[in-house]
Amino acid sequence: MAKRLRCWAWLFAWLLLPLLPSMPVSAADTLRVLAWPGYADKDLVEAFENRFKVKVEVSFVGSDDELWDRAHIKEGGAFDVIAANTAELQRYIDGGLLHPLRLANIPNMRNQAPRFRDLGSIPGTSRKGERYAIPYTYSAMGLIYNRKLVAKAPTSLNALWDPQYRGKVLAYNGSSHNFSLAALSLGFPDPFRLSQKEFSRAVARLQGLRDNVQLFYSQPEEVVAAFRSNEVALIYANYGDQQVQMLRKAGADIGYVIPREGALAWLDCWAVLRGGRDRALAEAWINYMLSPAVSGQLPVRQGLASTLVGAAEQGARRDDKLIWLEPVEDYPRRALYWERLMAGYAKAR
Numbered sequence: 001m002a003k004r005l006r007c008w009a010w011l012f013a014w015l016l017l018p019l020l021p022s023m024p025v026s027a028a029d030t031l032r033v034l035a036w037p038g039y040a041d042k043d044l045v046e047a048f049e050n051r052f053k054v055k056v057e058v059s060f061v062g063s064d065d066e067l068w069d070r071a072h073i074k075e076g077g078a079f080d081v082i083a084a085n086t087a088e089l090q091r092y093i094d095g096g097l098l099h100p101l102r103l104a105n106i107p108n109m110r111n112q113a114p115r116f117r118d119l120g121s122i123p124g125t126s127r128k129g130e131r132y133a134i135p136y137t138y139s140a141m142g143l144i145y146n147r148k149l150v151a152k153a154p155t156s157l158n159a160l161w162d163p164q165y166r167g168k169v170l171a172y173n174g175s176s177h178n179f180s181l182a183a184l185s186l187g188f189p190d191p192f193r194l195s196q197k198e199f200s201r202a203v204a205r206l207q208g209l210r211d212n213v214q215l216f217y218s219q220p221e222e223v224v225a226a227f228r229s230n231e232v233a234l235i236y237a238n239y240g241d242q243q244v245q246m247l248r249k250a251g252a253d254i255g256y257v258i259p260r261e262g263a264l265a266w267l268d269c270w271a272v273l274r275g276g277r278d279r280a281l282a283e284a285w286i287n288y289m290l291s292p293a294v295s296g297q298l299p300v301r302q303g304l305a306s307t308l309v310g311a312a313e314q315g316a317r318r319d320d321k322l323i324w325l326e327p328v329e330d331y332p333r334r335a336l337y338w339e340r341l342m343a344g345y346a347k348a349r
Helices: 002-019 041-053 064-070 088-094 107-113 157-161 175-185 198-213 220-229 241-249 277-288 297-302 331-348
Strands: 030-035 055-061 082-087 134-140 143-146 170-173 213-217 234-236 256-257 261-274 322-324
Touching: 002 082, 002 234, 041 055, 041 277, 064 088, 064 107, 064 175, 082 277, 088 143, 088 170, 088 261, 107 143, 107 175, 107 277, 107 297, 143 241, 157 198, 157 234, 170 198, 170 220, 175 261, 175 331, 198 213, 198 331, 213 220, 213 331, 220 241, 234 322, 241 256
Parallel strands: 030 055, 030 082, 170 213, 170 234, 261 322
Antiparallel strands: 082 261, 134 261, 143 234, 143 256
16 A cells, blocks of 8 residues: 555656746756655655656654754765744844745745645744744644553643653653653643743753663664563653554554643754755755645655645644744753753663
8 A cells, every 4th residue: 555655646747747836957956855754755755866867865863953063064075955944033033044035936836725824923934034944844843642551641841741651651862851850740831931940950851761761763764673571651742643643553552642731842844055056946846846746645655644635624623732942042952951951861771
């Protein structure tokens, strides 16, 4: 069945590609893409390469911190296009790292649901009348639980700290998200802007989480491997529905909940880096990603929500409390303290 779906997706891509704008490019051109797992599958990349007669090099990241670090790499040529969430995008714009988008080169925006086409209403995608990013996919960071080890579905984030699950929790290895997670669990009014006192309490809270965690993962595949080889009771699902689908395909008996405190939710967008080699080709990539043949595969292959008309409601949960990511009070401080926490985790291990 999966093979048949891939064949149809490839065929649809070829049928739709003539509708995409083409451009004269050299056969030696290479587009360098920095993205998250599942955003650039091999067959879809090959269809783009064949259409534009270029080579595409895709590099995947496992955290916002890694994305930020790698977006600054200059040796051997910078990346051309990146996928980043709306909260992170603002510091890329502040740092002068992004080109404003020439929307005339991205006509497939018309395929998107109205709320995603109105970029001015989405914080982090625009600045001073210029558009810097196009929404691509989104998901909520809920709790995955093992039905064989957790008798009743958890209702609170505090389950991650429950002593009965010590050594049976998987959590995400990322600084910004985890401080916001700790803030939510402590009931702070704004998980993205912590006072000094709140920050100190969040550090202590994360120390407690560290002691309960079996593995801090970066890629969703690590979770599947850990679930197969160890006893895992709870997972903080940074990749949300994508992880749920991967685990269920692997035969895991799991449930997925949004806790009463709410779930952090991310909206990932495509953006063009100033240090890249070919701005027009990068915009062509974004346009291609918004075609039904490509974006429409997100729910089928990855369990992620698409921003396209007709598919955009898959990732929405009407009764759930979703807290869209926002810029945090101090990225470097969160990263520094998280590194210290991880150093303590490594030492204990």
